[in-house]
Amino acid sequence: MPVISFASSKGGAGKTTSAIILGTELAHGASVILVDADPAARLHRWSRIAPLPDNIEVIRSEGERAILDEIEDAAQRAAFVIIDLEGSASRLASFAIGESDLVVIPSGEEQQDADAAVETLAEVAREGRARRRDIPASILFCRTSAAVKSRLEKHIQGQLQAAAPVFETQLNRRTAFSALHNAGAGLRDLDRSEFNGVDKAITNAEAFAAEVVDMLTKEKSDAA
Template sequence: MPVISFANSKGGSGKSTSALVIACELAEAADVILIDADPRRPLAAWADLSDPPARLRVISSGGERTIQDEIDQAAAEVPFVLVDLEGMASQLATFAMSASDLVIVPAQEQHQDAQAAIDTLGAVKRAGRAARREIPAAVLLTRTRAAVKSRTARHIGEQLRGLEGVHVIDSELVERDAFAALFSSGGGLRQLDPREVNGIDKAIANASAISEEVIAILRRKQGAAA
C-alpha cells in the first residue's frame, strides 16, 4: 500500500497542513492512517479537537526507533499511509523516506523554503541510495496566492520547475481560511461551518486537485516499476 511522507528541513513550510489536507481528501474514498512524527504533534492535537473523518486515523510516532515498524504495521492495515515528519533533517526522516513510495516536499514561494526544499530532495536521493532504490519525490508549493503572484513568488516557482530532475506538482496549496481553520476546529474540510469559515468549496476543490495529482504520480511510478 502506498506510503507518502511529507518532509522539509525547514519548519513553517506548510508540511503538516499539506499532510492533513491530503489525508482528509484521500479518506473520502479509502481508509487512511496518518502518522504524526513531528515532535510538536500538530496532527495529534488536531485529532483531539473533534472526531476526524470516519476513514482517517491518526497515530503518534514513538520516534526513530519505531517509525519503520509503525509504517509497516499501518501499511498492512490500510490502503494509504501518510507520514508527517519533523521540520528538520534527522535520522527519523531518513528512515521514513526509505520506507516511502513518494516523498512530498512542501515549500512556500520564498527563497529559504526553496533552498530547504532542494536540500530535502538531496536527502531523499541519499536515502534512496542507501536503500538501493529510487525514492520518488515531488515539491508541493504551499500558501500560494489565488490571485496575482508577486514577481519573487513567480521567479521561485519557475526556478524550482526548471531544475533538472525536480518534479513540482502542478496544483498548488493555495492560502485559504478553510485550511487554517482545520487546526482550530478539528474535523475535515467538509465538517467546517460555512457560516464561520469562508471559501470551503474552493478549498475542497483545491484539495481534490492536489490529491488526484498525487495518486496519478503514484500510479505512474508503480507502472514504471512493473
C-alpha cells in the first residue's frame, strides 16, 4: 500500500541505489513493486541482471501520462510501492511526489548536495500545498564515510537537520551497495568472496528499511 518516492534535484545523489536497497530489504517480508520513473532506466537495467524473488516486481513507467494509473495499480497489488525518480524536476516527478506517503531525499555531504536536498524539500512542500496535505519527506545521507565526520560534513548535516527530518541511518559508501548495479538482485545474493563488507552492508540496509517502516507506521497512527 504505502508509496515511497526517491527524489532529488541532483543527479547521482543515490536515489536508484537506495531504492534498490530498500526494495530488496522490504521484500524479505512483503510484496514490493519498484517503479522505474527515470527515462535513464537504471533501476530497470538492474532488475534484468539477476533473477529477483517472486514478490518483487519492477515496472518501467510509461511516463507522465501513465504514472498516476501505474501508482494506483501498484498500490492495490503490493504491500510497498517504491518509485525511483529522475534527477531533475519534471511533471512526472511532481505527480509521483503528490501520490507519495513518504519522499526520501538522498544526499551526500557536500554543499551542493545540501542545496539540492533543500531545493527538493521545497518542491515536496509545493506539491503538498497544491494538494492541501502534508507530504512527509526525510533526508537520507548516503555515500557517506563511516569514519569520524569532518567539520564541513558536520556543518552540512546540521544544515539539513535544521531543515527537515533526517534518517538516523546513513547508507555509507560501500562497495557492496554500488556492486548491486553490476551483480543485480540483493545484498544477500552478492558473492562474498568477491565483495568485502557484505554483512556490514546488510546490517546498514536492514536499519534503513526498519526506519522507513517505523516512519510510515507513525504517520498512519498520527493520521488516525
